[in-house]
Amino acid sequence: MTVRILLCDDHAVVRAGLRALLSSAPDIEVAGEAATGEEAIALARKLAPDVVLMDLQLGEGMDGVETTRRILRPAEEGTRAPHVLVLTTYDTDADITRAIEAGATGYLLKAERPEELFTAIHAAAEGRTALSPPIATRVMSQLRTPRPTLTPRERDILGHLVQGLTNRDIARTLYISEATVKTHLRRIYDKLGVTTRAAAVATAKEKRLIP
CATH class of the missing domain: 3.40.50.2300 (Response regulator)
Known part of the structure; x- marks a missing residue:
């Protein structure tokens, strides 16, 4: 054929x-x-x-x-x-x-x-x-190796992180404290197996964890 x-x-x-x-x-x-x-x-x-x-x-x-x-x-x-x-x-x-x-x-x-x-x-x-x-x-x-499971709030914060927002900007946008943002970031880092913002952004893009 x-x-x-x-x-x-x-x-x-x-x-x-x-x-x-x-x-x-x-x-x-x-x-x-x-x-x-x-x-x-x-x-x-x-x-x-x-x-x-x-x-x-x-x-x-x-x-x-x-x-x-x-x-x-x-x-x-x-x-x-x-x-x-x-x-x-x-x-x-x-x-x-x-x-x-x-x-x-x-x-x-x-x-x-x-x-x-x-x-x-x-x-x-x-x-x-x-x-x-x-x-x-x-x-x-x-x-x-399935993609890490993030909560809706963690996805929100990760999305803002990808956009380049600072912790203070993220806190203001989501109406939460900076301390809360830092807590969520620590959990995100642990789930992604990274230690820096840049690594979190790169991993999020690679694994398509955000739109």
């Missing part, structure tokens, strides 16, 4: 390289290319590819995660949504989690060998999960 592909990457050189590479596979056809999320959504509806090969960072406009989410929204009656296979250089826990939650069938790194990419494309076309080995390891690690 020939798998029809839609490429979505904001770099023309990357798209050209992928097209040339995929053309060497007799059972893969590049149906179209998109440089932005908006273009990818429109072409996915028009061309009805089997798989969308999606980069995460697409310059200005919506990113690959939001594009994936919109492509996979319930299709019109009589049509089907394609599978989305992420192909990117980004491998942080936050990127992986966001892409999977958006509905991506697979997540590959651009450092993979061509044969691995071809195999992943066919797996994605069949609706099977395809993950680069490093990504699979990170996913398993996340499953073994």
Whole structure:
């Protein structure tokens, strides 16, 4: 079975390289290319590819995660949504989690060998999960280490912390004392396994503990 592909990457050189590479596979056809999320959504509806090969960072406009989410929204009656296979250089826990939650069938790194990419494309076309080995390891690690559970108040304070507010500013915003803010911060630090504000902010972003 020939798998029809839609490429979505904001770099023309990357798209050209992928097209040339995929053309060497007799059972893969590049149906179209998109440089932005908006273009990818429109072409996915028009061309009805089997798989969308999606980069995460697409310059200005919506990113690959939001594009994936919109492509996979319930299709019109009589049509089907394609599978989305992420192909990117980004491998942080936050990127992986966001892409999977958006509905991506697979997540590959651009450092993979061509044969691995071809195999992943066919797996994605069949609706099977395809993950680069490093990504699979990170996913398993996340499953073994659940995100810390914060109280609503701790989430509020952490959110203000991410915005750069001082303890005094947070206290004024939430109508509580600075001592109470410090108490909550100590509990947040303990739950996140950190000792500084900067580390708390970085961990909160990585683990997606705040919107």
